[in-house]
Amino acid sequence: MAPCQSLSQWQKQAQHKLSLVSPTADIEARLCLCHVLKVTNTYLYSHAQRLLTDTELAALNQLVSARLTGQPLAYLFGYWHFYDLKLQVNPSTLIPRADTELLVEQALSLPLPEQARVLDLGTGTGAIALALAVNRPLWQLTAVDYIAGAVALAEQNRQQLNIPNVAVVQSNWFDAINGQRFDLIVSNPPYIDPSDSHLSALRFEPITALTASQHGLADLRHIIEQAPAHLTTGGWLYLEHGYDQAEAVRGLLTAAGFNQVQSQRDYGNNWRITGGCLAL
Ligand SMILES: C[S@@+](CC[C@H](N)C(=O)[O-])C[C@H]1O[C@@H](n2cnc3c(N)ncnc32)[C@H](O)[C@@H]1O
Known part of the structure; x- marks a missing residue:
């Protein structure tokens, strides 16, 4: 996934990718953000334009890559x-x-x-x-x-x-x-x-x-x-x-x-x- 800047931009791209393996890709993209940023779903709405750091981007993209192999999010999160x-x-x-x-x-x-x-x-x-x-x-x-x-x-x-x-x-x-x-x-x-x-x-x-x-x-x-x-x-x-x-x-x-x-x-x-x- 190409680097992107804001939460909402990343979410949109991740949702598109995750739709290959999940019928609930929108929810899964949000769950990834909540997990990596350690925030609530509400935060994602109120901070949609917040910029992601390089570390956050790397962690998020790694999660999506693992999920695309079929591994359930629950096992990836623990x-x-x-x-x-x-x-x-x-x-x-x-x-x-x-x-x-x-x-x-x-x-x-x-x-x-x-x-x-x-x-x-x-x-x-x-x-x-x-x-x-x-x-x-x-x-x-x-x-x-x-x-x-x-x-x-x-x-x-x-x-x-x-x-x-x-x-x-x-x-x-x-x-x-x-x-x-x-x-x-x-x-x-x-x-x-x-x-x-x-x-x-x-x-x-x-x-x-x-x-x-x-x-x-x-x-x-x-x-x-x-x-x-x-x-x-x-x-x-x-x-x-x-x-x-x-x-x-x-x-x-x-x-x-x-x-x-x-x-x-x-x-x-x-x-x-x-x-x-x-x-x-
Ligand atoms: C479908 S899972 C349900 C797990 C949990 N109760 C739930 O609802 O998420 C079935 C569980 O039964 C356990 N199990 C399978 N055979 C068993 C047996 N002979 N005696 C006791 N537990 C068994 C499995 O290890 C597994 O944890």
């Missing part, structure tokens, strides 16, 4: 925002997605005890568990992942955000949970079919966070079948899943004895989460 939390991210696990905030919203709206015990399976960065914990300080959360790097990352986020009511545990799904029961289990497990053509667009994120056998349903099925043994009577299970898996997940929940089974659409109007209550 952090991403989820439900008002700034979370550290790294290639050990998935970058938290805005659509997963729906699962947090739904969990917060459930009729649960004031001091609910909650399990987050496949916590990754800790996104879901930490968002719930911040919003319900009296809840006790357990956040598990079986990838050591993800466990370390979730614990790092927990400590940096100073969130006391989450315990991060390394576990293959329920294996290390040892007969404990929870009022709510939430999970955003791997659910992409290994032959899905969309996977190539996600090549920088680990396959351990993305794919599951049985057309993407193997982990969802395992969690649903095992959950009743780890839920209190009347406890809830809520799961994120693929846009075309809602019907299958509802069927699995019903077969496992859940009632009030229902699905909800995400911000893109796709069926994205399904859950139910363990029959009384």
Whole structure:
């Protein structure tokens, strides 16, 4: 990219380049500016004519070059925002997605005890568990992942955000949970079919966070079948899943004895989460 002088000039050029790899190039160009200049989005509007220094230009152009290779901005920045939390991210696990905030919203709206015990399976960065914990300080959360790097990352986020009511545990799904029961289990497990053509667009994120056998349903099925043994009577299970898996997940929940089974659409109007209550 040729050197340019003002924020708005750089933004325009970067947006043009980034449109080769991103449908939201305008937002990404702004995020790059905010990251490098350590300013807010509002600042970009009020200082559109502010001149960039050579150092800033070099850092910005380096970011765009890396992004053009396909690397997600979140990994280039080393952090991403989820439900008002700034979370550290790294290639050990998935970058938290805005659509997963729906699962947090739904969990917060459930009729649960004031001091609910909650399990987050496949916590990754800790996104879901930490968002719930911040919003319900009296809840006790357990956040598990079986990838050591993800466990370390979730614990790092927990400590940096100073969130006391989450315990991060390394576990293959329920294996290390040892007969404990929870009022709510939430999970955003791997659910992409290994032959899905969309996977190539996600090549920088680990396959351990993305794919599951049985057309993407193997982990969802395992969690649903095992959950009743780890839920209190009347406890809830809520799961994120693929846009075309809602019907299958509802069927699995019903077969496992859940009632009030229902699905909800995400911000893109796709069926994205399904859950139910363990029959009384
Ligand atoms: C789709 S990512 C979700 C991460 C995070 N919960 C989020 O919503 O951003 C799935 C996570 O499940 C973890 N995982 C995969 N298989 C697992 C297993 N057998 N036991 C526990 N966690 C597992 C992966 O390491 C990954 O962090």
